[in-house]
Amino acid sequence: MSTEEDTGARRADRRTVRQMVIVGLVASALGIALGFSIHWFPAADSTQADKIDTLWDVLVVASVPIFVLVTTVVLFSVIKFRMRPGEENLDGPPLHGNTRLEVIWTAFPAILLVSLCTYAYIVLRDVEKAPAAAKGPERVVNVTGRQFAWTFAYDEGGKRFQTAQLYLPAGQSVKFKLHARDVIHDFWVPDFRLKIDAVPGITTSYRVTPKNPQALGAHDIVCAELCGLGHAYMRSTVHVLTPAAYRAWVRKMTTRAPAAGGATSKPLTQADAKRLFVSGNPSTNAIACGSCHTLADAGTSGQTGPNLDKGLKGKNAAYIKQSIENPNAVITPGYQANIMPPNFGQTLSSAQIDALVAYLAKVTNK
Ligand code: CUA
DSSP states (O other): OOHHHHHHHHHHHHHHHHHHHHHHHHHHHHHHHHHHHSOOSOOOOBHHHHHHHHHHHHHHHHHHHHHHHHHHHHHHHHHHTOOOTTOTTOOOOOOOOOHHHHHHHHHHHHHHHHHHHHHHHHHHHHHHOOOOGGGOSOEEEEEEEETTEEEEEEEETTEEEEESSEEEETTSOEEEEEEESSSOEEEEOGGGOOEEEEOTTSOEEEEEOBOTTTTOEEEEEEEOSOOSTTGGGOEEEEEEEOHHHHHHHHHHHHHSOSSSOOOOSSOOOHHHHHHHHHHOBGGGTBOOGGGTOEEGGGTEEOOSSOOHHHHTTTOOHHHHHHHHHOTTSSOOTTOOTTOSOTTHHHHSOHHHHHHHHHHHHHHHOO
16 A cells, blocks of 8 residues: 555545544534433422432433444444445454553543542432431431331320321421331332332431422322332322421321321211212322222222122121221232232221221112
8 A cells, every 4th residue: 555545544534533523422412402401300399309400410411422422433333334235255454453542442431430420429428418416306207118008107206196198397307217017118209309218127218308498288209119019009198398387287196186086076978988989088198999999889990909899799897897997807809918008097087987888888788
């Protein structure tokens, strides 16, 4: 090869590299723009959420260009250097590697990965940090997961009580201690961003501080670990209150009898029971019976649990009551244990359960 041809080939190589870099840069810019134009997350309602969202943005900026660059170079090479007719038996030019390139593509990813890990570790330490001790002992809520419901245990100034929905004061840090009774669950409030597994036999924990006042209101709680057939129903609600409203709520919870009495003076009617069957009791997280059970009188057609028109025929009130309060006591053939939430005894008042039992006994034994 003459010197002239040699420099010509080099110039062509350089042009190829330049084309590749330009295509890669344009594609990276488009990729980042796309990454930022999509609204990925719900509202960021804890003080920890902003740091986590920033971490996400940094990861998008760092990883999208690399993904796009690698993909573009691969596609570009496949098209540009594809085999043409007549080249079937040709071999490529012999290559001896390029030390400088190899050093770059080893060192650059290593530095990038170490930097991102360091940054992620700093964010993690930051969001797990305990609040300043000056504000007094931190609030701890013990959260217990079981198939398929959450229970929240409070200790407010030595007074203990449990709830089926979570209540928190805005602007104050809370530490969740997670427990599981049966299998692994995962406690997640998407608006707060953090989540952690609840594992039988060990206690896990994390902290959040709901923003004051942005977080005021209701937020979903979901189970983020596939834990059985009722996993999708393992939901609850966190109510973020102003500190004053929270204190009033605690007072109400600690002065009232802790049993889920609801203590309505009027006895519930059959129509009330039917409404409860169809719609559940959202304020205490009791899901609707009709969402899982078929019952002709209520017009429901759920298939998850037994058809009650058939299953409760000839059964007495005691059996029906036991089936609501302790669903695993008798399992209808063809169905599995642990599908029905075990906490209707807590999420429905005794008056509501009695009304449901009377209603079900009546309409299934016509
Ligand atoms: Cu508990 Cu999924």
